[in-house]
Amino acid sequence: MSYSVRLVPYKGEQLLQARNHDGMISPEGEFYIVAERGDMDYRHDSFAEGYLSLRKNIHVEKFYRDYLDMHPQYSNIRFSYKDVLIHLFGFTNYEYRNGCAEIDVPNPKYAGYKMTDEQFRTLQGLVYVNRDSNDVLMQALRYEKGMEEMEFQYGKSFQKRR
Numbered sequence: 001m002s003y004s005v006r007l008v009p010y011k012g013e014q015l016l017q018a019r020n021h022d023g024m025i026s027p028e029g030e031f032y033i034v035a036e037r038g039d040m041d042y043r044h045d046s047f048a049e050g051y052l053s054l055r056k057n058i059h060v061e062k063f064y065r066d067y068l069d070m071h072p073q074y075s076n077i078r079f080s081y082k083d084v085l086i087h088l089f090g091f092t093n094y095e096y097r098n099g100c101a102e103i104d105v106p107n108p109k110y111a112g113y114k115m116t117d118e119q120f121r122t123l124q125g126l127v128y129v130n131r132d133s134n135d136v137l138m139q140a141l142r143y144e145k146g147m148e149e150m151e152f153q154y155g156k157s158f159q160k161r162r
Contacts, residue, residue, distance in 0.1 A: 007054065008032070009032055010031045010033065011030050011122065015126060016129055018126070020037045021036060021037055022035050023095075024048070024086075024094070025094060025122050027090040027113070027119060028118055029121060029122040031122050032047065037130070040095045044081075044082040044093060048060070048080075048091075052085065060084055063084070064084055064088075067088060074110065082104075086104055087106050087113070089113070090114075090116070092104065092105050092115055092140070100132075101130065101133075102136070103137070103140045105139075105140050105142070114143065114144070115143075
């Protein structure tokens with residue numbers, strides 16, 4: 001299998017090189033470029049499958065089936081590869097959609113992962129280098145604030161509630 005995504009992480013000052021790109025952030029705060037800004041489409045699923053199979057030597061479908069066997073209460077939820085990487089491995093997704101940066105973070109109810117301080121620092125750096133509004137960072141705090149059911153379309157939902 002060949003993957004068209006880069007498995008090269010960016011962190012700290014290297015984030016300037018990742019400007020105008022969408023991608024995934026590891027729990028250690030490393031940003032992996034997946035696509036040019038606003039052009040993610042299905043690519044995050046390809047990245048998630050490639051990262052897990054190449055870097056972690058994990059067969060994603062088997063891993064997910066095993067997870068559902070151990071946690072039957074989640075059998076009605078259909079995850080994509082991207083969702084598996086986020087919720088079951090603790091990654092964070094940063095991408096530009098609908099005219100605004102959008103952030104997806106792990107929901108701790110699935111595997112206990114929460115967004116790490118390193119991920120938040122990387123998100124702050126990405127928001128800065130891409131000149132996004134700091135308000136989009138509130139999306140990253142929704143599970144800690146008990147707002148997990150809230151939709152963050154266009155990055156404006158939280159602004160209305162402040």
